[in-house]
Amino acid sequence: MAEPVRSLLLAGVGGQGVVLASMIVAETLLRAGYDVKQSEVHGMAQRGGSVFSHIRFGPAVESPLVPEGTAEVLAAFEWAEALRWLQYVRPGGAVVADVRRVVPPGACSDRRAWLSSYPVIDATVLREREVKAHLIDATALAADLGNVRAANSVVLGALAAYLDVGRDYWESTIADLVPRGTAEVNLAAFRSGAEAPAALIDLPAPETGTGFVPARIEVNESWCKVCDICSRVCPEYCLDLDGDTRLVVVAPDACTGCRLCEMLCPDFAITIHHEGQVPALATTGAGP
Amino acid sequence: MTVDTRVLLSGNEAIAQAAVEAGVQVAAGYPGTPSTEILETLARHGEIDVRWSPNEKVALDVALGASLGGVRTLATMKHVGLNVAADTFMTAAYTGVGAGLVLISADDPGMHSSQNEQDNRFYARLAGVPLLEPSDSLEAKEFTKLAFEISEEFDTPVLVRTTTRISHNRGVVTTEARRVRETLGFSRDPSKYVMIPAYARRRRPVLLERLEELTTYVEESPLTADIAGDSTVGVVTSGIAYRYVREVIPGARVLKLGITHPLPMDRIKSFAAEVDRLFVVEELDPFLEDALRAAGIDVEGKAFFPRAGELSPDAVRKGFAAAGVLEAPAPVPEPPATVVRPPLLCPGCPHTAPFLVLKRIGAVVAGDIGCYTLAALEPLAAMDTCVAMGSSIGMAVGLAASGGTEKPVVATIGDSTFLHGGIPGLIEAVYNEADVTVLILDNGTVAMTGGQEHPGTGVTLQGEDTRPVDLVALCRSVGVDDVRVVDPHDLAATYREIEGAIAHKGPSVVITNRPCVVAPTKVKDHPFTVVAEACTACQLCMTAGCPSIVWTDETFEGRRKVAIDTTTCTGCTLCAQLCPPRAIVLDPEWEAPGRG
Numbered sequence: 001m002a003e004p005v006r007s008l009l010l011a012g013v014g015g016q017g018v019v020l021a022s023m024i025v026a027e028t029l030l031r032a033g034y035d036v037k038q039s040e041v042h043g044m045a046q047r048g049g050s051v052f053s054h055i056r057f058g059p060a061v062e063s064p065l066v067p068e069g070t071a072e073v074l075a076a077f078e079w080a081e082a083l084r085w086l087q088y089v090r091p092g093g094a095v096v097a098d099v100r101r102v103v104p105p106g107a108c109s110d111r112r113a114w115l116s117s118y119p120v121i122d123a124t125v126l127r128e129r130e131v132k133a134h135l136i137d138a139t140a141l142a143a144d145l146g147n148v149r150a151a152n153s154v155v156l157g158a159l160a161a162y163l164d165v166g167r168d169y170w171e172s173t174i175a176d177l178v179p180r181g182t183a184e185v186n187l188a189a190f191r192s193g194a195e196a197p198a199a200l201i202d203l204p205a206p207e208t209g210t211g212f213v214p215a216r217i218e219v220n221e222s223w224c225k226v227c228d229i230c231s232r233v234c235p236e237y238c239l240d241l242d243g244d245t246r247l248v249v250v251a252p253d254a255c256t257g258c259r260l261c262e263m264l265c266p267d268f269a270i271t272i273h274h275e276g277q278v279p280a281l282a283t284t285g286a287g288p
Numbered sequence: 289m290t291v292d293t294r295v296l297l298s299g300n301e302a303i304a305q306a307a308v309e310a311g312v313q314v315a316a317g318y319p320g321t322p323s324t325e326i327l328e329t330l331a332r333h334g335e336i337d338v339r340w341s342p343n344e345k346v347a348l349d350v351a352l353g354a355s356l357g358g359v360r361t362l363a364t365m366k367h368v369g370l371n372v373a374a375d376t377f378m379t380a381a382y383t384g385v386g387a388g389l390v391l392i393s394a395d396d397p398g399m400h401s402s403q404n405e406q407d408n409r410f411y412a413r414l415a416g417v418p419l420l421e422p423s424d425s426l427e428a429k430e431f432t433k434l435a436f437e438i439s440e441e442f443d444t445p446v447l448v449r450t451t452t453r454i455s456h457n458r459g460v461v462t463t464e465a466r467r468v469r470e471t472l473g474f475s476r477d478p479s480k481y482v483m484i485p486a487y488a489r490r491r492r493p494v495l496l497e498r499l500e501e502l503t504t505y506v507e508e509s510p511l512t513a514d515i516a517g518d519s520t521v522g523v524v525t526s527g528i529a530y531r532y533v534r535e536v537i538p539g540a541r542v543l544k545l546g547i548t549h550p551l552p553m554d555r556i557k558s559f560a561a562e563v564d565r566l567f568v569v570e571e572l573d574p575f576l577e578d579a580l581r582a583a584g585i586d587v588e589g590k591a592f593f594p595r596a597g598e599l600s601p602d603a604v605r606k607g608f609a610a611a612g613v614l615e616a617p618a619p620v621p622e623p624p625a626t627v628v629r630p631p632l633l634c635p636g637c638p639h640t641a642p643f644l645v646l647k648r649i650g651a652v653v654a655g656d657i658g659c660y661t662l663a664a665l666e667p668l669a670a671m672d673t674c675v676a677m678g679s680s681i682g683m684a685v686g687l688a689a690s691g692g693t694e695k696p697v698v699a700t701i702g703d704s705t706f707l708h709g710g711i712p713g714l715i716e717a718v719y720n721e722a723d724v725t726v727l728i729l730d731n732g733t734v735a736m737t738g739g740q741e742h743p744g745t746g747v748t749l750q751g752e753d754t755r756p757v758d759l760v761a762l763c764r765s766v767g768v769d770d771v772r773v774v775d776p777h778d779l780a781a782t783y784r785e786i787e788g789a790i791a792h793k794g795p796s797v798v799i800t801n802r803p804c805v806v807a808p809t810k811v812k813d814h815p816f817t818v819v820a821e822a823c824t825a826c827q828l829c830m831t832a833g834c835p836s837i838v839w840t841d842e843t844f845e846g847r848r849k850v851a852i853d854t855t856t857c858t859g860c861t862l863c864a865q866l867c868p869p870r871a872i873v874l875d876p877e878w879e880a881p882g883r884g
Binding site: 013014023026027030035036037038039040041047048049050061062063064065066067068069080081083084085086087103104105106107108109111114116117118119125129148212213231232233235236237240256257258259260263264274 | 648
C-alpha cells in the first residue's frame with residue numbers, strides 16, 4: 001500500500017481566523033508536494049459560532065472530510081473548541097490547543113446555580129482519551145511579540161512540530177498569505193510556537209457556583225398606577241401588564257431578586273423579599 | 289503537468305476560473321451561501337461584466353438576455369435562489385440560448401447556512417435541462433467549462449449543481465488561459481424567443497427531442513466513468529458522494545455519473561448486470577435511486593444511507609456496514625461536554641436594539657432571512673416566523689388578517705432582503721390595508737453572506753459608484769404614509785419610533801439605519817468597561833446577548849457581576865444605555881489607534 005492519506009483538523013470561533021490558518025496549512029502542504037483537500041463551512045457559523053476546517057493530504061486525496069478517529073493533530077485556537085472536535089483525533093494523536101477562552105454569552109445564563117457552562121481547562125480530559133495534550137498560551141506568546149492577532153501562527157508553529165514538512169515551506173507560505181505588514185510578527189510567532197515545548201502554564205482552578213437565592217415579588221396593587229416602568233426593565237421578564245389595567249407577575253419563579261423593579265417604581269408599589277441567606281462566592285482568580 | 293500551474297482553489301473559485309477560461313462575458317447572481325464567492329472571485333478579473341442583481345430571478349433574466357445577445361453567460365445562486373429564478377428557468381429550457389448559458393445552483397445539504405436542504409437536481413428533471421455534478425474543485429472547473437460547450441451544442445441552459453462541500457472545499461486545480469470567442473450578436477427569432485402559447489407549443493417537442501439527443505451524448509460521455517473494482521459490490525454515485533465511496537470502499541466497482549440528467553440508462557443497466565449487489569450512494573433525496581427503480585433496475589440505497597443531512601465518510605461507512613458489505617466501524621467515544629456556541633449578533637450589531645424593543649413590546653414578529661434571524665435565539669428570542677427571502681411582510685399581513693392575535697404584528701426585514709423580495713409584500717400591505725408595522729433593518733450591506741453590495745448601497749460588485757435606492761422614497765411612493773427613520777443605537781428613540789409606528793392605523797415603516805459593524809468597514813469605537821463597585825449584577829445588560837459581556841467572579845447579593853471584553857467591544861453604547869446604576873462607562877485606559 002502506498003503512502004496513506006493523512007488528516008488534520010483546525011478549530012476555533014468565528015472571527016478568529018480559522019479559515020486563513022487552514023489556507024496556510026493547505027498551501028504549505030501543496031508546496032511540499034502533496035495532493036491536498038481542505039474543507040470548511042462559511043456563512044452563518046462565522047458570526048461568533050463554532051468554526052472548523054478539515055485538511056487531508058497525501059499522494060491522492062478522495063474525501064475532503066476527515067473520518068472520525070483518524071486525525072493526526074487537532075489544532076484548536078480556543079479551549080472549548082478543542083473539546084468539541086475530540087472524536088476526530090486518532091488514539092495517539094495530538095491536540096494542540098491555545099488555552100485562550102472565548103466565553104459565549106449563552107454560557108452565562110444559569111440564573112439558578114450562577115455557574116458558567118464554559119468547560120474547565122484541564123489537560124486530563126485529553127489524556128484520558130489517549131491523545132497527547134499540547135496546551136499553549138498562544139495568545140500570551142503573541143502578545144509578547146506585539147500582536148495578539150498572531151496567536152494563530154503560534155498554534156500553527158506547534159502544529160508544524162508534529163508534521164514532517166520542511167520549515168521553509170511553512171515560512172514562505174506564512175509570509176505570502178498573512179495580511180500585508182504582518183509577515184514578520186507572524187513568522188516570529190510561528191517560530192515561538194514551533195520551538196517552545198508544551199509550556200507549563202498555570203491552569204485556573206475550577207470554580208463553584210453561588211447557589212440560587214429564591215426571591216419573591218410583592219406588588220401592592222392599590223399603589224400601582226400601571227405605568228409599565230417595572231415590566232420594561234425586568235431582566236427576567238417576570239412582569240407584564242394585563243391590558244392597561246393591571247400589573248401581573250407572569251413568571252414569579254424567574255425572579256433573581258435584583259430589585260430593579262422595586263428601586264425604579266415611582267410609587268413604592270413593589271417589594272422584593274430575598275428568601276434565604278445570600279451567599280458569598282469563593283474567589284478563584286478565574287473568570288467564568 | 290508542471291507544479292507551477294497547480295493552485296489550490298475552492299470549488300467556487302474553480303467555477304470562476306472556468307468562467308474566465310471559457311470566455312464568459314456577463315455574469316449575474318444574488319449572494320447566498322454557499323454560492324457567493326463565485327461572482328466575488330470573477331469580479332476581480334476586471335474584463336468581465338459581473339454584477340449582483342436584486343434577486344436571483346432578475347439575475348437569470350439578465351443572464352438569459354445576455355446569452356441571447358450572443359455572449360457566454362454565467363448565473364449563480366444558492367439552492368433556494370433557484371426557487372426565485374424558477375419561473376425564468378423553466379421557460380428558458382424552451383427558448384434555448386444564444387451563446388452558452390450556465391446556471392450554478394449551490395445546494396446546502398446539512399443546512400449549514402440555509403432554511404431548507406432541498407435537492408435541486410429535481411429542477412433539471414422538471415425543466416428538462418442537462419445537469420452536471422462535480423465532485424471536487426478540479427471537476428468544478430472542468431465540468432463548468434464543458435457545460436458551456438453542452439449549452440451551445442444542444443441549445444439549452446445547463447445546470448451545474450454544487451454542494452457546500454464542493455463550493456467550500458479547496459483542492460488542487462490546473463489553470464489555463466482565457467479564450468473569448470467572437471460575439472455572435474443577437475439574432476431576431478420570435479418563434480424561439482417569444483413564448484406565446486402558439487410558439488411555446490412548437491418549442492416543447494424541440495425540448496423533448498433535445499433530451500433524446502442529450503441522452504445519447506451522456507451514454508458516450510467520459511463524464512460517465514466506470515471505475516474498475518471487485519464486482520461483488522457495484523456503486524452508482526455522483527458529486528461529493530463519489531469521493532466518500534472511494535474513501536470508504538476503494539475496492540468496489542463504481543459507475544461515476546458526472547451528468548445526472550438525462551441519465552445514461554443503457555450504461556447503468558449493463559453496469560447493474562455485471563455486479564452482484566448494486567447500490568446508489570447519493571446525498572439528500574433518492575434522485576438517482578428512484579430513476580433506476582423506474583427503469584426496472586433492482587437497487588439498494590436509501591435503506592442504508594441517510595436522506596436527511598449531509599453525507600460524510602462516516603455516514604457512508606455506516607451505510608455499507610448496515611448493508612453487510614463492510615465491517616461496522618469501531619465506536620468512537622463521544623466528545624466531552626463543552627459549551628454550546630451558536631452564531632450570534634456581533635458586539636455593536638445595529639439589529640440588537642430593535643429586537644430588544646420588540647421583545648419588550650411583546651409583538652408577534654414575522655422575521656426574514658439575514659443576520660437578524662439570529663434574534664430568534666436566546667436571550668433576545670424575539671422572532672416568531674422565518675420562512676423565505678421577503679416572506680416576512682406578506683406573512684405579517686396574513687397574521688394580522690387572521691385575527692389570530694391581539695398583539696401588534698411586526699415584520700422585520702433587512703435592506704437587501706427588502707429589495708430582493710420584500711417590496712411586493714409592502715405593496716400588498718398598502719393595497720389590502722393591513723395594520724402592520726414593517727421594520728427595515730438597513731445596515732447598508734448583505735451582512736450574513738460576508739458583506740456584499742446591493743442596489744441600496746450605491747456601489748456595484750465591481751466597486752463603482754452607482755445610484756442607490758432611496759428606501760424612504762420607495763416606501764412613500766407605494767403609499768405608506770407613516771415612514772420613520774431612526775438610529776438603532778439610540779435605544780429610547782428606537783423604542784419611541786417603533787411604538788409610534790405600531791400605534792399608527794394601517795401599514796407603517798420604521799427604517800433603522802446604522803451600518804453593519806463588520807462590513808464594509810470594521811467598526812471599532814471607544815470601548816466601554818464596567819465599574820465593578822457600581823454593578824448590582826441585575827443582568828439587564830445581558831438581555832442584549834452581546835458577546836463582549838461575560839460574568840466575573842465578583843457577586844452582588846449572590847448574583848454574578850459582569851465585565852466587558854474591551855478588545856471586542858465596539859463602543860456601541862447599548863449596554864451603557866441599559867445599565868440602571870450607570871456602572872458601564874467609557875474605558876478610561878483605552879487609547880484610540882493612531883492618535884497616540
